[in-house]
Each structure stands twice: as C-alpha cells, then as structure tokens.
Amino acid sequence: MSHDLTDIKLSNAQIAWRAAQDIEDGAYVNLGIGFPEMVAKFQPDGREAIFHTENGVLGFGEAPAAGEEDWDLINAGKKAITLMPGASFFHHADSFAMVRGGHLDVAILGAYQVAQNGDLANWSTGKGGVPAVGGAMDLVHGAKRVAIITDHVTKKGEPKLLETCTLPLTGVGCVTRVYTSLCVVDIEGGRFVLREKLQALSLEALQAVTGATLHLDGAVAPLTAPSV
Amino acid sequence: MSHDLTDIKLSNAQIAWRAAQDIEDGAYVNLGIGFPEMVAKFQPDGREAIFHTENGVLGFGEAPAAGEEDWDLINAGKKAITLMPGASFFHHADSFAMVRGGHLDVAILGAYQVAQNGDLANWSTGKGGVPAVGGAMDLVHGAKRVAIITDHVTKKGEPKLLETCTLPLTGVGCVTRVYTSLCVVDIEGGRFVLREKLQALSLEALQAVTGATLHLDGAVAPLTAPSV
Amino acid sequence: MDKRMASLADAVADIPDGASVMIGGFGGSGVPIELIHALIDAGPRHLSVINNNAGNGHVGLAGLIEQGRVDKLICSFPRSADPRVFTELYLAGGIELELVPQGTLAERIRAGGAGIPAFYTPATYGTELAKGKPVGEFDGKSYVQERWLKADYALIKAEAGDPLGNLTYRMAARNFNPIMAMAAKTSIAQVSRAAALGDLDPEVVITPGIFIDRLVEVADPQQEEDLNRQEAAYP
Amino acid sequence: MDKRMASLADAVADIPDGASVMIGGFGGSGVPIELIHALIDAGPRHLSVINNNAGNGHVGLAGLIEQGRVDKLICSFPRSADPRVFTELYLAGGIELELVPQGTLAERIRAGGAGIPAFYTPATYGTELAKGKPVGEFDGKSYVQERWLKADYALIKAEAGDPLGNLTYRMAARNFNPIMAMAAKTSIAQVSRAAALGDLDPEVVITPGIFIDRLVEVADPQQEEDLNRQEAAYP
Numbered sequence: 001m002s003h004d005l006t007d008i009k010l011s012n013a014q015i016a017w018r019a020a021q022d023i024e025d026g027a028y029v030n031l032g033i034g035f036p037e038m039v040a041k042f043q044p045d046g047r048e049a050i051f052h053t054e055n056g057v058l059g060f061g062e063a064p065a066a067g068e069e070d071w072d073l074i075n076a077g078k079k080a081i082t083l084m085p086g087a088s089f090f091h092h093a094d095s096f097a098m099v100r101g102g103h104l105d106v107a108i109l110g111a112y113q114v115a116q117n118g119d120l121a122n123w124s125t126g127k128g129g130v131p132a133v134g135g136a137m138d139l140v141h142g143a144k145r146v147a148i149i150t151d152h153v154t155k156k157g158e159p160k161l162l163e164t165c166t167l168p169l170t171g172v173g174c175v176t177r178v179y180t181s182l183c184v185v186d187i188e189g190g191r192f193v194l195r196e197k198l199q200a201l202s203l204e205a206l207q208a209v210t211g212a213t214l215h216l217d218g219a220v221a222p223l224t225a226p227s228v
Numbered sequence: 229m230s231h232d233l234t235d236i237k238l239s240n241a242q243i244a245w246r247a248a249q250d251i252e253d254g255a256y257v258n259l260g261i262g263f264p265e266m267v268a269k270f271q272p273d274g275r276e277a278i279f280h281t282e283n284g285v286l287g288f289g290e291a292p293a294a295g296e297e298d299w300d301l302i303n304a305g306k307k308a309i310t311l312m313p314g315a316s317f318f319h320h321a322d323s324f325a326m327v328r329g330g331h332l333d334v335a336i337l338g339a340y341q342v343a344q345n346g347d348l349a350n351w352s353t354g355k356g357g358v359p360a361v362g363g364a365m366d367l368v369h370g371a372k373r374v375a376i377i378t379d380h381v382t383k384k385g386e387p388k389l390l391e392t393c394t395l396p397l398t399g400v401g402c403v404t405r406v407y408t409s410l411c412v413v414d415i416e417g418g419r420f421v422l423r424e425k426l427q428a429l430s431l432e433a434l435q436a437v438t439g440a441t442l443h444l445d446g447a448v449a450p451l452t453a454p455s456v
Numbered sequence: 457m458d459k460r461m462a463s464l465a466d467a468v469a470d471i472p473d474g475a476s477v478m479i480g481g482f483g484g485s486g487v488p489i490e491l492i493h494a495l496i497d498a499g500p501r502h503l504s505v506i507n508n509n510a511g512n513g514h515v516g517l518a519g520l521i522e523q524g525r526v527d528k529l530i531c532s533f534p535r536s537a538d539p540r541v542f543t544e545l546y547l548a549g550g551i552e553l554e555l556v557p558q559g560t561l562a563e564r565i566r567a568g569g570a571g572i573p574a575f576y577t578p579a580t581y582g583t584e585l586a587k588g589k590p591v592g593e594f595d596g597k598s599y600v601q602e603r604w605l606k607a608d609y610a611l612i613k614a615e616a617g618d619p620l621g622n623l624t625y626r627m628a629a630r631n632f633n634p635i636m637a638m639a640a641k642t643s644i645a646q647v648s649r650a651a652a653l654g655d656l657d658p659e660v661v662i663t664p665g666i667f668i669d670r671l672v673e674v675a676d677p678q679q680e681e682d683l684n685r686q687e688a689a690y691p
Numbered sequence: 692m693d694k695r696m697a698s699l700a701d702a703v704a705d706i707p708d709g710a711s712v713m714i715g716g717f718g719g720s721g722v723p724i725e726l727i728h729a730l731i732d733a734g735p736r737h738l739s740v741i742n743n744n745a746g747n748g749h750v751g752l753a754g755l756i757e758q759g760r761v762d763k764l765i766c767s768f769p770r771s772a773d774p775r776v777f778t779e780l781y782l783a784g785g786i787e788l789e790l791v792p793q794g795t796l797a798e799r800i801r802a803g804g805a806g807i808p809a810f811y812t813p814a815t816y817g818t819e820l821a822k823g824k825p826v827g828e829f830d831g832k833s834y835v836q837e838r839w840l841k842a843d844y845a846l847i848k849a850e851a852g853d854p855l856g857n858l859t860y861r862m863a864a865r866n867f868n869p870i871m872a873m874a875a876k877t878s879i880a881q882v883s884r885a886a887a888l889g890d891l892d893p894e895v896v897i898t899p900g901i902f903i904d905r906l907v908e909v910a911d912p913q914q915e916e917d918l919n920r921q922e923a924a925y926p
Contacts, residue, residue: 025457026457028666048457050457050620050665050666052666053863054793054794055717055718055720055863055866056717056863056865056866057862057863058664058665058666059620059658059665069916070862071719071720071914071915071916071917072720072721072861072862072863072864072914073720073862073863074717074718074719074720074863076717078717078718078719078771083658085653085654086618086619086620086622086653086654086656086665087658088622088656088658088661088664088665089658089659089661089860089862089863089865090664090865091797091865091866091867091868091869091870091897092717092743092793092796092797092800092866092867092870093570093797093798093800093801093870094664095794095797096570096793096794096797096798097566097569097570097571097638098664098666098667099571099794100570100571100572100794100798100812100813100814101568101569101570101571101638102571103569103638103666103667104666119817129778129782130745130769130770130777130778130781130782130788131769131788131790132767132768132769132770132790133767133768133790133791133792133793133820134767134768134792134793135767135792135793135794136792137792137794137795137814137815137818137820138792138793138794138795138812138814139794141571141812141813141814142571142813168818168819169817169818169819170818171814171816171817171818172816172817172818253692254692256901276692278692278855278900278901280901281628282558282559283482283483283485283628283631284482284628284630284631285627285628285893286899286900286901287855287893287900297681298627299484299485299679299680299681299682300485300486300626300627300628300629300679301485301627301628302482302483302484302485302628306482306483306484306536311893313888313889314853314854314855314857314888314889314891314900315893316857316891316893316896316899316900317625317627317628317630317893317894317896318630318899319562319630319631319632319633319634319635319662320482320508320558320561320562320565320631320632320635321562321563321565321566321635321805322899323559323562324558324559324562324563324805325801325804325805325806325873326899326901326902327559327806328559328563328577328578328579328805328806328807329803329804329805329806329873330806331873331901331902332901347582357543357547358510358534358535358542358543358546358547358553359534359553359555360532360533360534360535360555361532361533361555361556361557361558361585362532362533362557362558363532363557363558363559364557365557365559365560365579365580365583365585366557366558366559366560366577366579367559369577369578369579369806370578370806396583396584397582397583397584398583399579399581399582399583400581400582400583563805563807567810570798571812571813572798572810572811572812573811573827573829573830573832573834574810574811574827574829574834575802575807575809575810575811576807576808576809576810577806577807578806592808592809594808594809594838595808597808599808599809603829624894625894626894627893627894658862659859659860659861659862659895660894660895
C-alpha cells in the first residue's frame with residue numbers, strides 16, 4: 001500500500017466512530033470480539049444502543065475499573081463488563097434465538113475479506129493451526145443489518161474488498177455495509193456501491209486498492225471522522 | 229357387557245389406585261386431564277411423585293379449597309391447583325421439552341382404544357364436531373413409561389383392547405402398560421401380555437371381552453384394589 | 457428508549473385487516489383480556505389467530521370470534537366447558553381451524569422466534585394430523601417435519617414490565633406468552649405492574665425487552681374465569 | 692427424594708471410560724472447576740467432551756485434556772489467550788476436534804434436551820462447515836440440517852440449588868449450563884449455595900429439578916481466571 005494512503009486513512013478508532021454514527025437510538029446491537037467492541041465508545045449524544053453479547057447478557061455497559069472485575073460478568077470476548085439499568089441474563093440457546101431469529105438490529109463484525117455479493121470471510125485464514133469459529137457464523141444471519149468494519153487492505157496491502165472471497169467463508173451474501181479506513185460501501189444487487197470516501201483520495205486511487213468495481217449511485221459523500 | 233362384570237369390575241378410583249402403586253418415589257409424572265388426574269390421590273405412603281402439567285408447572289399439589297382458587301395457578305385441565313415445596317414455573321416450549329425430551333418417568337392417559345402393538349386412540353371419536361387434541365400427541369412420546377387407565381370395554385360393551393385401533397390414532401406403538409377395570413396388561417413385542425386379572429374372572433371370560441389375544445408370560449397375579 | 461404506550465387503544469391501533477395475531481394464555485390464565493377487547497374496539501377483520509384455545513363465554517378471544525373478526529384459528533384445543541361461540545361458527549363453516557398438538561404448537565412458535573424454519577418431532581407420526589407433512593428417520597425412529605410459526609402481532613399478558621419491555625410473569629400465566637413475544641414482528645404486552653427502569657432484577661427477567669415492542673399498564677386485569685362466572689360479554 | 696451427594700468424588704464416581712460429557716461454562720464463567728477436578732481424580736479415559744472452549748492454562752478442562760483423558764472435543768472456539776494444552780495436542784494429532792458454530796452448538800444441545808432430533812439453521816450454509824450435511828430450502832432461503840447433541844453426563848455450575856435439583860445461576864455464568872442440564876442422561880450440578888426445599892421462589896428457578904440428577908455444594912468455588920493468574924495446575 002502506498003505511503004500516501006497510510007497517512008490519510010482513518011484509524012481503527014475512527015472507523016469505529018463512523019460505524020457508530022449509523023446506530024439508531026434504542027437499537028439492539030452485537031459487536032464482534034476485538035476491534036468491533038470499540039464501536040460502543042462512540043455512540044452519538046442522545047442515542048443509546050442496547051448491547052447484546054452471545055454469552056447471555058443484554059444491556060451491558062463499559063468495562064469495570066481494574067480490580068473491580070467479576071469474572072461471572074463477561075462478554076463474548078471474555079472481557080469483564082458492567083450492567084446498564086434494564087439488563088437481563090439468559091442462556092445460550094435463548095441468546096442465539098435473539099441472533100438467529102432476527103431480533104438484533106445491527107451486528108458489526110471484522111473481516112478478512114468481503115465479496116461484492118455480500119459474502120464474508122472472517123473466521124479462518126485457511127492456514128492450518130487450530131480452527132475456531134465462535135458465534136460469527138450465527139451472527140451473520142439474523143441481524144437486520146450486518147456491517148463490517150475493517151482496514152481497506154491487509155497488512156501486506158492486498159485488497160479486502162473482492163469480487164470473490166478466497167478464504168473460507170463465514171456466510172454467504174450476508175453483509176449489507178462495509179466501513180473501511182478509506183470509504184463506506186453498501187452491498188446492493190451483488191455490487192459494491194460507494195457511499196462515502198476520504199476527500200483526499202481520488203476515486204481512481206480508491207479503486208486501485210479495491211479488488212472489485214466500486215459502483216456509483218448518486219453523489220459520494222466525504223468520509224470524515226474526528227480525531228478520537 | 230354382562231351384568232356379572234359390572235358387579236365385579238374395579239371402579240375408576242380403584243383403577244387409578246392400582247396405577248398409582250407402580251409410581252416410584254420421586255418419579256416425574258404427567259396425568260392426563262379428567263379421570264387420570266385421580267391417580268395423584270392414591271400415592272402409597274412414603275412415596276411422593278412430582279407432578280408436571282403441560283401449561284408450565286412442575287411440583288403441584290391438590291386443588292385448593294373452594295373460594296381459594298387463583299386462576300393463574302391451574303393445571304392442563306384448567307382446574308385450580310396448589311404448589312408443593314420445590315415447585316417451578318416455565319413456559320410452554322420448555323414444558324414440552326420436558327415431555328418430548330424424555331424427562332418424564334410416567335405419563336398416564338385415558339383411552340378410547342389401545343392396540344396390541346401399543347397404538348393409542350384417545351383424541352377423536354372420528355364423528356365430526358370440533359376436533360381437539362391438546363397435549364396428548366406429545367405426551368405419548370418421550371415419557372419413559374406411557375400407561376393407560378380405562379374401563380375394559382366401552383359404555384356399549386365393545387372391547388377397547390384391540391388388534392388394531394379403528395379410531396384416529398393419537399400415537400403409534402407408544403403404550404407400554406394398560407390398567408383396566410378387569411386386568412393389567414403389558415405391551416411387549418406387539419402383544420398384550422396379561423399380568424394381573426380380577427380373581428373372580430376366568431381367563432376365558434376376560435378374553436371374551438378383549439379384542440385381541442391375551443398372552444401369558446408366567447403367572448397371572450390377582451388384581452386387587454381397596455374400596456377407595 | 458421507552459416502549460410504553462399511552463393507552464390500550466394506541467397499542468393496537470395499527471393492527472390491520474388480515475393480520476396474523478398470536479394471543480398468549482392457556483385457558484383463562486395469562487390471557488391479555490384488555491388487549492383483546494381493545495382489538496375488538498379497533499375493528500380489524502379477517503384475522504388469523506394463534507392461541508392454545510378458542511376462548512370461553514363471550515369475552516376475550518370468544519368475543520373476538522363472536523364479532524366475526526377471525527377467519528382462521530390455529531390452536532390445539534378449541535373444545536372447552538363453554539365453547540358455544542367457536543363451536544357454532546366452526547360447525548356452520550364460518551371459521552377455518554388448523555389443529556396443532558400443543559407441544560408442536562409451542563415448538564413451532566419457539567422456532568419462529570429462534571429463526572429455525574423447520575424441525576422434526578415425534579408427535580403426530582402415524583396419525584391423520586401428519587398428513588401431507590414430510591417424514592424423516594433419525595437413529596431408526598420416524599419423525600414429522602414441522603415448520604416455524606410467526607405472526608404479525610403478538611398480544612402478551614405479563615406481570616411486571618419496565619420501559620425497555622423486560623417482563624416477568626405470574627405463575628402458570630406464563631405459558632405461551634414468552635415464546636409468542638419472540639415470534640411476532642410486533643409484540644405488545646399488557647403488564648399488571650409498570651416497573652421503573654432498573655427495578656427488575658436482571659436474573660429474574662423472563663422476556664428480555666428485545667422481544668417486546670410496546671407495553672401498556674393494566675393495573676388490575678380481568679380474569680376470564682371471573683368474567684364468565686358473571687356471564688359477561690364484550691362488547 | 693434428595694439428589695444431594697455427599698462429595699464431589701461421589702458425584703462423578705460412575706463416569707466410565709468412553710463417556711460423553713457436557714461441561715458448562717463460557718470462558719471461565721460458569722465452569723464447574725471442582726467437578727472437573729473430581730473427574731480428573733476419578734480417572735476415566737477416552738472421554739468425548741462438549742464445551743464451548745478448550746480450557747485455559749492447566750486447570751479445569753485444560754487440566755483434563757493435559758492428563759490425556761479427552762479423545763474428542765466438540766466446541767466452537769478452541770483458541771484462546773493461553774491455549775497451549777489443547778493447541779499442542781491438536782497439532783500433534785492427539786485429539787479429535789468437531790468445530791461447531793456457537794449458536795448451532797447451543798441449539799443442538801437444546802434440541803437434545805427437547806427431543807428434537809434435527810432442525811434447520813441458516814448458520815454455515817455455503818461454508819466448509821456445512822460439508823456433508825443435508826440442505827433444505829424454506830420460503831426461498833437455504834438452510835443446513837443439524838442433529839441434536841446429547842451426552843451421557845453433564846457437569847453444571849449453578850448458584851443455588853435445592854434438594855430436588857432446582858437451580859438458579861449467577862449473571863453470565865448461566866450460559867450453556869441450563870441447556871446442558873437438559874441434554875444429558877445424568878446431569879450433575881455443583882452449587883455455590885445449598886438451598887433448603889421450598890427456599891427457591893418457583894418464579895426464579897431457571898433449571899427445574901427434573902433436569903438434574905445429582906448436586907453437591909461447593910461453597911466458595913474457584914474461578915478459572917483467578918487460578919490462571921496464580922499459574923495454578925491440576926492435579
């Protein structure tokens with residue numbers, strides 16, 4: 001990847017901030033473990049999402065202060081959490097009934113690769129080692145919106161937005177929107193439709209680091225995020 | 229049915245009493261609505277079964293005194309009940325998970341007809357009117373023992389124990405034991421095996437009011453019940 | 457977010473003609489009588505109703521049927537002590553009945569809420585209620601394939617509810633209510649006690665608020681058994 | 692009836708070689724550490740274990756695996772912060788892994804407990820984890836058929852338990868415990884507090900006693916996270 005893009009691209013925190021702006025007040029949201037958990041920090045003023053974690057908690061809040069952890073109160077990433085008023089506990093089958101049954105408004109996950117038809121690869125690098133899937137294959141089905149947050153390219157500079165995924169799939173045709181370090185694209189009718197891009201970046205430069213055609217459907221808004 | 233049998237046959241209460249003698253201490257038991265509910269009254273001293281009702285109560289007790297009914301605390305027959313210590317409430321899907329999942333030790337139901345292969349007909353007379361099935365088709369599957377209590381013949385004197393049921397089936401091959409007003413039979417290998425009969429009744433007289441061959445497998449014990 | 461509605465009328469106002477409506481309750485326990493009466497007042501017709509029973513007397517579901525609002529009933533036990541309303545209409549060919557064994561009804565509803573489009577159950581195998589349904593054999597035993605059941609609306613009765621829709625129930629009035637709350641696009645609960653946010657212990661919430669869209673307090677709810685003893689009718 | 696056992700050793704004494712054992716917990720929450728350690732002491736080999744994870748450090752499930760007692764693991768996420776024990780054994784070909792998505796794992800266990808031999812789920816459709824599984828189309832969408840999961844034994848951690856086996860849980864330590872309790876022939880619970888008969892409110896019982904066969908009090912249970920911070924090992 002060129003030096004230019006590294007300079008201008010959004011940080012992970014900024015990508016998470018951008019994704020957070022699309023979450024409605026009162027939305028039920030599941031954030032994948034790791035990077036996506038950051039989205040919770042950036043809820044706009046006056047909006048309050050209700051966060052779900054696969055291991056049986058609805059309505060959890062921030063991490064407790066160090067030393068205040070209760071290891072019976074953790075999220076799917078095994079990190080200690082706290083409760084918001086109106087929280088509830090339930091067992092794993094009920095928790096995935098929420099997921100699979102279409103009750104979540106948004107699931108936000110990371111990705112190795114996303115294809116233009118909405119296929120997602122985010123669980124296996126296909127390289128051996130110990131395979132682990134967790135809840136990802138369930139989360140990509142059921143939530144009303146499945147959004148991805150990711151750097152636009154891999155650490156080696158290879159495109160993550162592709163015509164077809166080459167890594168083992170997590171789900172078929174499941175992704176509806178992708179927030180990257182360079183742009184926001186929707187997946188519609190088997191195509192990537194560009195909605196926002198960094199202003200400093202030309203469409204040509206963006207297309208050059210994208211593995212499938214970026215389609216236009218009306219104006220492309222500037223992608224901006226504060227320093228967070 | 230001959231006058232003789234009417235004189236010697238067990239009453240419904242006595243049939244229920246006999247069925248109750250086979251329920252182990254601590255057994256989880258579902259009693260069908262109507263006549264089978266009577267079985268609960270005749271638990272032998274020192275034994276305590278735990279009663280399940282489809283509408284989401286485990287560990288209920290006798291009916292409350294008249295005027296003490298709480299209509300949020302009823303059994304599957306919509307009769308008011310009370311709670312025993314150690315009771316619990318649960319929703320209908322969990323309730324039938326107990327039934328279908330093989331967690332009940334005994335289900336005791338009434339019958340229109342029972343066939344020698346264990347087929348049961350107890351939900352429809354096939355005559356039109358409003359059909360209603362309730363929980364019977366679930367209860368006949370899953371309980372470790374499905375026992376029937378019934379008069380030996382219909383009100384018209386026709387056999388209820390048959391080679392093949394003629395009425396619409398509730399379940400296929402599901403009954404393991406039948407307690408009638410005249411005898412106790414097990415269903416084994418597609419045959420009725422006679423275990424107990426009223427002493428005043430000859431095997432020939434019993435066979436004459438039974439619609440399938442009664443097989444013998446060792447001694448036939450006397451069927452007795454106190455005046456209850 | 458606050459899911460509380462100002463009135464029963466507001467809570468059911470948008471239920472249109474032709475809607476499918478799950479109604480909680482078993483016999484008279486857990487029946488949202490006031491929500492059903494508000495639905496009678498609201499006036500939609502050609503409803504498909506999913507309930508374990510067919511109502512009793514002339515109130516609640518029996519009242520709704522008596523008003524000619526229900527085209528189809530999906531239930532396990534439409535026969536009851538005082539079944540005149542449904543029985544007469546059914547025998548006159550005025551209402552369609554889909555008879556479903558109680559455990560299958562519960563599991564189909566739960567499957568609808570849990571995103572399971574089909575499952576296999578031993579119930580009905582070899583009986584006339586299995587006619588036309590796929591059969592599968594697993595580990596040498598035969599089972600019938602059943603489909604999920606969903607609805608446009610669910611009318612739920614609960615004991616306590618907070619503004620997020622977290623619910624508790626009262627004894628055997630729980631029955632079908634929690635699973636119907638999961639299986640409808642819009643789930644509407646009447647609660648006997650409005651709890652403040654944070655008042656319900658997260659350990660004892662039976663229906664997490666994610667399954668509830670609207671709730672309305674009915675502080676002293678009517679019980680079907682009492683209404684029928686009084687020979688009440690609605691409207 | 693009294694399901695209380697005199698000791699942890701008594702509670703697991705009959706678990707034989709080759710048994711399938713469900714073990715509750717997610718990460719360290721809700722893991723019945725003391726029951727697992729009693730199982731290590733009891734000595735059975737060639738176990739099939741069903742758990743969401745593969746253990747951490749050298750205690751609990753990781754300890755059981757380290758002792759070479761587990762031939763096969765069915766789980767969703769065997770990778771973790773300190774996965775040496777499982778990882779090394781797996782990469783050396785010393786243990787079989789059946790990888791199941793977490794929601795499918797939960798639903799298969801629930802199906803085992805509920806007598807549902809098979810069901811359809813959207814999860815894994817079109818992925819390599821669906822290989823060899825039947826596919827069904829419902830309402831124009833494709834689903835994968837999954838089978839129930841049962842076990843010979845379940846090891847459960849609960850908060851309070853009465854002599855009939857009625858259980859409550861503590862916060863997110865609930866996780867897989869209630870559904871595993873339903874899906875095993877013999878379900879064994881360790882409870883942090885032994886409640887007297889009648890002490891648990893019937894409204895707040897999460898696992899009705901019908902699903903539990905044995906229980907034993909472990910008043911001050913160890914937590915995996917604490918043990919691993921202390922770099923503990925068992926035995």
